[in-house]
Structures are given as C-alpha cells and as structure tokens.
Amino acid sequence: MAQQTKRMCTECSKEFLVIPQEATIYDEKKLPLPDQCPACRHKRRMALRNERALHRRICTTCGSPMLTTYAPDAPYAIECQKCFWKHVG
Ligand SMILES: [Zn+2]
Numbered sequence: 858m859a860q861q862t863k864r865m866c867t868e869c870s871k872e873f874l875v876i877p878q879e880a881t882i883y884d885e886k887k888l889p890l891p892d893q894c895p896a897c898r899h900k901r902r903m904a905l906r907n908e909r910a911l912h913r914r915i916c917t918t919c920g921s922p923m924l925t926t927y928a929p930d931a932p933y934a935i936e937c938q939k940c941f942w943k944h945v946g
C-alpha cells in the first residue's frame with residue numbers, strides 16, 4: 858500500500874498530501890504525482906475549461922454543425938461564423 862506523500866505546491870508553495878488512493882490512480886495511469894495542491898489544481902482546471910473547452914453545436918440559423926466555446930446547455934442562440942457575419946455585413 859502506498860503511503861501518504863508530502864508535496865510542495867509549485868503554485869502557492871503550500872505543502873499538501875497526496876493520499877494513497879490518489880497516488881494509486883496516478884500510478885495506474887502512469888502519471889507523475891501532481892505538483893500542485895488540490896486548490897490550485899481546481900483553479901487551473903476551471904481556467905482550462907473556460908478557455909479551451911469546445912462543444913459541438915448546431916447553428917440555430919442554418920443548422921450546420923459547428924464548434925463553440927459555449928456550453929451545450931448555454932441558453933443562447935448559437936450561430937456559425939457565416940450567419941454571424943451576415944448580420945454584421
Ligand atoms: Zn497550491
């Protein structure tokens with residue numbers, strides 16, 4: 858059984874523990890142990906999600922499939938670039 862591992866967060870320099878269950882998961886996935894505390898990892902995940910997540914949506918105007926950063930359940934009408942520029946031009 859793996860032991861608790863003490864690590865220092867590269868982001869906020871706080872010490873944090875990697876619990877054995879977590880260490881096992883990283884080990885199974887052949888991933889290195891995290892360099893950041895859970896709080897900083899959470900922050901980073903949220904930031905990544907906001908910047909990078911792309912969803913498949915259907916343009917509400919012309920019906921063509923497109924990728925957008927809007928969440929699938931976002932309550933907006935989503936338009937593809939073509940339709941968007943039609944309004945502008
Ligand atoms: Zn941290």
Ligand SMILES: [Zn+2]
Pocket residue numbers: 916917918919920921936937938939940941
């Ligand atoms: Zn369209």
